[in-house]
Each structure stands twice: as C-alpha cells, then as structure tokens.
Amino acid sequence: MRAADAAAPKPGFHANAAAALGTPGLHGEVDSFVRVLAVQARLAKGRFDGTAIIVTRLLKVKRTHLLFAALNLILPIVIVEAWIVVMLASPRLVAASPPPIRQFVQKVYRHFNRSLIQFEPRCARYDPELAYTLRPGSCVFGNVEFSNEYRINRAGVRDDEASLEAPDVIVLGDSQAMGWGVDRPATFAKRLERKSGLKVLNAAVSSYGTVREMELLERLDTSHLRFLVVQYSDNDLAENRTFAQNDGRLPMMSQGDYERAVQYYASQRGYYPGKYIYRLLLKGLRLEEPEPDQFRMEPIAPLGEAELFITAITRRQASLDNVQLIVLEVNEKLDSPRQFIAAVAERKSRTSNPFVRALITIDTARFLTPRDFYVLDDHLNVHGHEAVADALLAVIKR
Numbered sequence: 203m204r205a206a207d208a209a210a211p212k213p214g215f216h217a218n219a220a221a222a223l224g225t226p227g228l229h230g231e232v233d234s235f236v237r238v239l240a241v242q243a244r245l246a247k248g249r250f251d252g253t254a255i256i257v258t259r260l261l262k263v264k265r266t267h268l269l270f271a272a273l274n275l276i277l278p279i280v281i282v283e284a285w286i287v288v289m290l291a292s293p294r295l296v297a298a299s300p301p302p303i304r305q306f307v308q309k310v311y312r313h314f315n316r317s318l319i320q321f322e323p324r325c326a327r328y329d330p331e332l333a334y335t336l337r338p339g340s341c342v343f344g345n346v347e348f349s350n351e352y353r354i355n356r357a358g359v360r361d362d363e364a365s366l367e368a369p370d371v372i373v374l375g376d377s378q379a380m381g382w383g384v385d386r387p388a389t390f391a392k393r394l395e396r397k398s399g400l401k402v403l404n405a406a407v408s409s410y411g412t413v414r415e416m417e418l419l420e421r422l423d424t425s426h427l428r429f430l431v432v433q434y435s436d437n438d439l440a441e442n443r444t445f446a447q448n449d450g451r452l453p454m455m456s457q458g459d460y461e462r463a464v465q466y467y468a469s470q471r472g473y474y475p476g477k478y479i480y481r482l483l484l485k486g487l488r489l490e491e492p493e494p495d496q497f498r499m500e501p502i503a504p505l506g507e508a509e510l511f512i513t514a515i516t517r518r519q520a521s522l523d524n525v526q527l528i529v530l531e532v533n534e535k536l537d538s539p540r541q542f543i544a545a546v547a548e549r550k551s552r553t554s555n556p557f558v559r560a561l562i563t564i565d566t567a568r569f570l571t572p573r574d575f576y577v578l579d580d581h582l583n584v585h586g587h588e589a590v591a592d593a594l595l596a597v598i599k600r
Contacts, residue, residue: 279479286310286478293347293577304577311346311578314470314481318495319343319382320408321460321467325352328460332414335407336360347576348383357421359405360386368426369403371395371598374415375433378532379406382581390582391431393591398598406433409495411441412514413452420518427525429598434511434531436540440499442510450517463494504545511542512549512558522557528597530564530590534580539567564593 289296289307296307320326325341326334335358342351355363360380373379373391381389381404391404405418415432445452455463484490502510515527531543547563566589574586582590 279476283476283479287473290315290346290578297577308578308580310478310482312580313485313493314478316345316579317343317471318408318467319352319377321464321495323464325354327358328457329358330454330457332407332410332417333455334460335418345383345579347579350381350383350385353386357405357418359403359407359418360389361391361404365401365403366423368401368423370400370426371398371402371429371431372419372422372424372427373402373404373406373431373433374410374419375406375431375532376410376435376438377406377408378435378582379404379431379433380408381406381587382408383576383579384582384584384587388584388587390587390591390594393588394594394598397591397595400428400598409437411438412511413441413445413517416514416517417452424521424525427522429526429528430522431528431530431594432515434529434542436531436533436542437499439502439507439510442507442514443500443502446510446513459494466491466494504541505549507542508545508549511546512553516555516558525557527557527561528564528594529561530566530593532566532570532582532586532590534575536567536570536572543567562597564597566590566593569593 286307289299289303290311296304299307319336320334322341322343323337325337325343327337329335336352336354338354338356338358340351340353342349344350352360353362355361355366357366371391371394373394379389379391381391386392386404389404391402391406394400395402403422405415405422407414407418410418412432412434419430441452481490511529529543529546531540533540543563543565546561550558550561553559569589570582570586574582574589576583
C-alpha cells in the first residue's frame with residue numbers, strides 16, 4: 203500500500219476529521235459541531251429534568267390521593283370508636299337513643315366491656331362440684347352503671363352468717379336474684395325478709411342454672427324451710443339440658459378451665475385504641491375466640507324447657523315435701539315475652555309429684571317494665587327488686 207493511500211480519508215462525519223483539524227477555515231465547523239452537541243445535551247437534560255419533575259409531581263399527587271384515601275378510611279373508624287366510648291360512658295344518652303342504637307351499644311358493653319363477678323378472683327373461687335362459688339369475705343364489684351360491696355358468708359353466697367341457720371325462705375337463682383348491681387339490703391330477698399318478718403337466705407349465685415342451684419341447696423340448712431323461691435333465666439336452659447342429656451350428671455369445668463376463664467375476662471377490662479372496632483370486626487368475621495362460659499342455646503318448645511326445669515328441680519325432693527315452691531322468671535326482653543312460666547304452670551298439672559303439683563308461678567312480665575332494669579346491663583335495678591319482692595310477699599301472705 204502506498205503512503206498516499208494510507209493517508210486517504212475514510213468515509214465518516216466531515217469525511218476526514220483529522221484533515222479538518224489541520225485544514226484552514228474548518229475550525230469554525232468544529233466549533234459549530236461542538237455547539238450543536240452542547241445544545242443537544244442541554245435539550246436532553248431538559249427533557250430528563252422535565253420527566254423527573256413530572257414523575258415527582260405525579261408521586262406527590264399519588265401520595266396526596268393515598269393520604270386522602272387513608273383519611274377517608276381511618277377518620278370514620280376513629281369517629282365510630284370515639285362514639286362507642288362516649289356512649290358506653292353515658293347510659294342516659296343510650297337510654298334516649300333509638301332502639302337499634304341502644305341494642306347495638308348494649309351488645310358492645312355485654313360482649314367486650316362487662317366484668318363477670320364469678321370470674322373475679324377477689325369475689326369468687328373455684329369449686330369442683332359447682333364450678334365456682336362466691337369467695338367468703340368481702341369485695342367490691344362493679345361495672346359502668348354500678349359499684350357494690352359484697353359480704354359473703356362461709357357457704358359462698360351473698361348473705362350474712364346468721365341467715366345460714368334454719369332460714370324460713372331460701373332464694374335460689376342466678377345474678378338477678380343475687381343482686382347484681384344493687385346493695386345487699388336492696389335485693390328482693392332482703393326486701394322480702396324485712397316485709398314478711400321471715401328469715402330469708404339469699405343463696406343465688408351469678409350464672410348458676412337450676413341444676414347447680416339445687417346442688418347448692420344440698421349444702422344448706424333446710425330444717426325449718428317453708429318457702430323455696432327459684433328465680434329462672436332463659437340461659438338456665440343450656441345447663442338443664444346438658445344435665446338431662448348426661449343421665450342426671452352435669453359435667454363441670456376443671457380448675458384449669460376456670461383459671462383460663464378468669465384470665466380471659468381479665469383481658470376484657472383493659473382498653474386500647476380501636477378496641478371496639480377491632481373486636482366487632484373479629485366478631486363479624488367469626489374470628490374471635492368464643493367466650494369460655496357461653497353455651498350454644500338450641501331452640502326448644504316452651505313445654506320442653508319446662509320439662510327440663512322440673513327434671514332439675516326434682517333431683518332432690520325427699521326433704522322438700524312440705525316446702526312451698528315458688529317459681530319466677532326474670533327476663534329483660536320485655537318486648538318479646540317468653541312462654542316458660544305458662545309452660546311450667548301447665549306441666550305441673552301433669553305430674554303426680556306433690557312438690558311439683560303445688561308449685562306457684564309468678565309471671566314477672568306482667569309488672570316489670572324497662573325502668574326496672576339498667577340501661578346497658580340486663581339486670582334488675584333497685585326498682586325491679588322492689589317490684590319482685592312485693593310480688594313474692596303477696597304469694598307468701600296467701
């Protein structure tokens with residue numbers, strides 16, 4: 203190859219850049235080329251900066267929308283939670299609310315807020331035959347609408363020691379008769395004692411069904427007993443049915459189960475932000491742990507329920523032949539009266555058992571009104587206890 207051929211220009215931009223650099227008059231073209239490149243670089247940078255600005259603005263808009271959406275979601279939750287807290291602290295406001303709102307707040311209180319005395323270690327103790335009794339001594343128990351002192355005798359019931367000795371009247375029942383929410387002198391048992399002049403022992407214990415009530419009666423002095431008052435509630439059905447299905451035996455919770463129930467209800471008392479909305483969500487999705495002392499209440503005809511009640515009552519009858527049995531039911535759902543008492547009155551006429559045939563029923567639905575119950579709590583207040591005491595007095599004086 204010749205030297206001239208080696209130096210020949212190759213195709214390319216400006217044909218031969220090396221020659222251009224060494225050729226007079228071409229410095230201006232190179233300068234122009236450099237300026238073009240600079241302009242293109244600035245344009246490219248401008249497009250990049252513009253894109254970055256657009257993306258940044260879009261992100262800001264998106265964050266704003268997300269923040270707005272989050273506020274739209276969180277703000278109603280905060281408002282509803284705050285509303286529930288206020289309503290739970292304002293029973294009078296609940297009482298003045300429309301029925302759907304009142305019922306909703308009552309359910310929140312009863313499922314997520316209420317303490318149960320039978321699972322308060324200060325006030326109750328485990329019992330292998332009865333699951334629990336009240337703890338002898340004294341304690342204070344309360345909820346939103348009340349706070350009361352409990353003086354408990356050696357038998358584990360809410361009465362004094364003297365009442366254990368040969369009472370004329372024994373009252374059996376659950377928390378309604380025990381006096382949940384009222385002081386001991388205000389219970390219908392003690393009101394009846396003052397009005398009748400008879401010695402009355404209040405042996406009712408929270409959440410007992412008929413079977414455990416009659417089991418507790420085995421521990422009490424019935425040597426001078428003239429009247430046995432049994433207060434019934436619709437939730438007695440689960441216990442009475444279990445007793446019948448197990449051939450006259452009631453399975454009892456273990457001490458470990460009882461202690462777990464104590465821990466469960468202790469955890470209900472604390473509050474944390476969003477508690478009620480969170481618990482309602484879990485309950486709605488059926489993800490919440492079931493309450494340890496709740497039993498499924500399968501529907502039953504009134505006569506069937508009355509039959510189970512009488513089966514439980516007659517588990518002990520030898521020493522009660524000369525005792526007048528008085529049966530009443532306390533049920534807060536006054537707008538839908540139950541037929542249990544009427545069924546018991548009908549069922550007693552079909553038996554040859556003298557203790558059952560002579561029983562007297564009291565239909566409390568005829569005289570109890572909403573003002574006789576607490577607003578949030580489904581228990582009798584002082585007015586309700588007074589009304590029940592007067593009804594019992596009328597029967598005893600016959």
